[in-house]
Amino acid sequence: MASNSPAPEGIDVQETPTAGAWGEWNPTEDSARPPRGKHRVMKARGGLARSSTVLGVGVIAAVGAGGIATAQDRPQVAISVPSLPDLLGGGNEARSDDAGTGAQRTAEIPRQADGQDRGQADAGEALRNRILLQAESQQDAAESQARAEAERAAREAAAQEARSQKEAADKEAEEARATAEKAAADKAAADEAAAAQAAAAKPAAPSGGGSTGSGKSSGGYVLPTSSYTLTSYYGAAGSMWSSGYHTGLDFAAPTGTPVKAVGSGKVISAGWSGAYGYRIVLQLDDGTEVWYCHLSSMSVTSGAVGAGETIGRVGATGNVTGAHLHLEVRKGGSTIDPLGWLNSKGLSV
Structure with missing residues (x-):
């Protein structure tokens, strides 16, 4: 790295120089020219690149109306540039630490005491509970409908059975009544025929009282x-x-x-x-x-x-x-x- 020429030996640069003590030191264009190119990056042993470049501060002397300014009048300032691995994220060790810290924070979210950090976990649990409740409600409705259908079918079957039994009983009663009427009619016809034969066989009997009659x-x-x-x-x-x-x-x-x-x-x-x-x-x-x-x-x-x-x-x-x-x-x-x-x-x- 280029720098200004050093001061003459034997001269204390901390003291204020005079014009005649060691002569006037004027920086030249070559001595005051900034260094060319970028800072060089040195590769350190072990595979890690480190920057060993230190920016020097050029001393610019300005000649003013009140005297001569030199580089010794200003303190030197050292500026260090961070190494390339630091610029890229602090190296593998830093990234590993950051990843570990992020995972730890993620794992600690459900264990937080306040509700603000548990928001995502609580929302998932609430959604799960709603889904379970909805499934139970649908299952209960399906079971209720099945029971209602079974009861309705049983009632219809019982009503049909009752109707069938009533129709059978009515039919039997009608047949019995018809049979009885036919038997009575046959008996009445037989009685009438017998009475007619008796009337033809003998003359009519004299009239008499009573509550029964033979049709004479x-x-x-x-x-x-x-x-x-x-x-x-x-x-x-x-x-x-x-x-x-x-x-x-x-x-x-x-x-x-x-x-x-x-x-x-x-x-x-x-x-x-x-x-x-x-x-x-x-x-x-x-x-x-x-x-x-x-x-x-x-x-x-x-x-x-x-x-x-x-x-x-x-x-x-x-x-x-x-x-x-x-x-x-x-x-x-x-x-x-x-x-x-x-x-x-x-x-x-």
């Missing part, structure tokens, strides 16, 4: 049915009848028992009649109307009929409590006692 005739009039029992008489009071009292005479008999015309006349009405059920209205030759009610079937629905002709069969249709024939007798639109009217015709009821 007298003077062109016959009883409306046979094998019967009188159960309700004309004028009986009760809430079962809309008028407050009974307007006819009830002949209780098995369903299917034949019903006959009490006298000759014509059928003027036949069909459903509300509380009367199936009804036939027979108008006799003298204008008297005889109503046959609660029939199970009707054999004649219009036209002329003769006394004793079967026009229908006993039943339990309409407002009834059992199988029977409700017989009404009307004159001029008003009801009269059927029992007295039959007796007036010479019939024993």
Whole structure:
């Protein structure tokens, strides 16, 4: 490194020189010229480069109006340049220390006491808890839906089973009822045939009282049915009848028992009649109307009929409590006692 020429020997540069003591020292262009090039970097042993360059300070003497300035008037300042490894990050040892310190700080984050340094860990834990809660909620909802579906299926199966059992029971009851009605009709037909044969074999017996009848005739009039029992008489009071009292005479008999015309006349009405059920209205030759009610079937629905002709069969249709024939007798639109009217015709009821 270039520097100014040294001062003459024997002269104390710390003292103020005079002009005549050792002569004037003026720096030249060569002695004051700055060094060329950059600082040289020396490679130290062991592979680490160190800078041994020390910047010298040139002494510039300025000649002023008050005297001569020399380099000895100013203290020398030593400037050291850091070595290249220090400029690049302090070497492998420094980087290793910094990495260790960073890892230690990262590892210590979850162990901090205050919430500020645990923010990232706490956020992750909260997210994990929310995910677990959501999964549990979805699982509970799925289980609840499955239970509801199973209960609904069980209820539907039970309802279907109940309907099937009810339909089977209704079918069995209907079959039993039909069988009973058919048996009663067959028995009534057999009784009627037997009575007809007996009537043909011997003359009619004289009239007599009683509560049962066999359908015998007298003077062109016959009883409306046979094998019967009188159960309700004309004028009986009760809430079962809309008028407050009974307007006819009830002949209780098995369903299917034949019903006959009490006298000759014509059928003027036949069909459903509300509380009367199936009804036939027979108008006799003298204008008297005889109503046959609660029939199970009707054999004649219009036209002329003769006394004793079967026009229908006993039943339990309409407002009834059992199988029977409700017989009404009307004159001029008003009801009269059927029992007295039959007796007036010479019939024993």
